[in-house]
Amino acid sequence: MHDQLVKAQFDGLVSIELFNEANRGRIFVEIDSRDMITIKHRAVPEHLKNKQIYSPEYPYKQVVACPKCGKILSGSASRGKMGAYYPAYHCSRNGHYFCVPKPEFDKTLEDFVRTITVKPEYVDDIIAAIAELWRERQVKQLEANQQRLEYCQSLQNQIRATVDRMRIVTSETALTYLEEDIISTENELAKLDKEIANQPNLQAEFDQVLQYAKYIL
Numbered sequence: 453m454h455d456q457l458v459k460a461q462f463d464g465l466v467s468i469e470l471f472n473e474a475n476r477g478r479i480f481v482e483i484d485s486r487d488m489i490t491i492k493h494r495a496v497p498e499h500l501k502n503k504q505i506y507s508p509e510y511p512y513k514q515v516v517a518c519p520k521c522g523k524i525l526s527g528s529a530s531r532g533k534m535g536a537y538y539p540a541y542h543c544s545r546n547g548h549y550f551c552v553p554k555p556e557f558d559k560t561l562e563d564f565v566r567t568i569t570v571k572p573e574y575v576d577d578i579i580a581a582i583a584e585l586w587r588e589r590q591v592k593q594l595e596a597n598q599q600r601l602e603y604c605q606s607l608q609n610q611i612r613a614t615v616d617r618m619r620i621v622t623s624e625t626a627l628t629y630l631e632e633d634i635i636s637t638e639n640e641l642a643k644l645d646k647e648i649a650n651q652p653n654l655q656a657e658f659d660q661v662l663q664y665a666k667y668i669l
Contacts (some may be wrong), residue, residue, distance in 0.1 A: 510541070510554070512561060518543035520550045527554070565668075575666075582665055587660045593654060600644055606640050 481490075507513060510527025518525050523545055529537040539554035552560075570578060611634055618630050 509539070512557070516541070516561070517559070518545070518550050520548045521546050525550075533547060579662070579665060583658075583660065585660070586654065590654045590658075595649060597648060597651060600648055604641060604644050604648075607637050610637050611641075 502555050513527030516525050525541045525543050527541050529539040531537055540551050541557045542551040614630050614634050
């Protein structure tokens with residue numbers, strides 16, 4: 453049974469149930485009726501990768517299409533030779549390169565929006581569409597925050613499980629590694645807490661957007 457995990461004769465430092473609970477399914481240990489062990493891994497959810505699509509600094513990225521290929525533009529700042537940063541919207545897919553400095557891009561788009569006129573009979577429909585999109589965004593934010601809170605709970609469970617192990621471990625080397633695990637988990641917890649605390653107030657933003665929409669329409 454080369455490379456095959458088997459159940460040992462002695463109990464582990466923590467139970468399998470506690471291990472699985474602490475890892476919240478990211479790593480899951482399963483033992484069948486023959487005491488054969490299977491370890492399953494789950495990919496990290498997208499919301500935990502800190503992959504932010506909307507950015508207040510680049511509000512039009514992932515929104516406006518590239519005129520070369522039709523795919524959505526990215527937004528970021530490149531660093532020049534003298535250390536200065538140059539924000540821009542850009543696209544480099546399929547062998548082409550399109551780039552417009554952010555100030556120029558913003559002004560062009562804002563000037564275009566100012567030229568748009570809406571017939572009075574369509575104003576209510578547009579306001580309703582904006583409200584619906586904002587509600588969808590609020591729902592997604594609530595779901596992401598709930599997942600973050602659940603992940604925080606799993607990290608706290610990991611810390612408790614590690615502390616329980618430290619009570620029965622006598623090796624100084626093992627204790628050092630366990631302490632490092634706790635520090636790493638606490639850092640991840642602090643990062644998650646910061647993400648949750650920095651979530652925008654979508655209701656307040658919506659009120660501002662609604663007022664602005666009514667003003668320009």
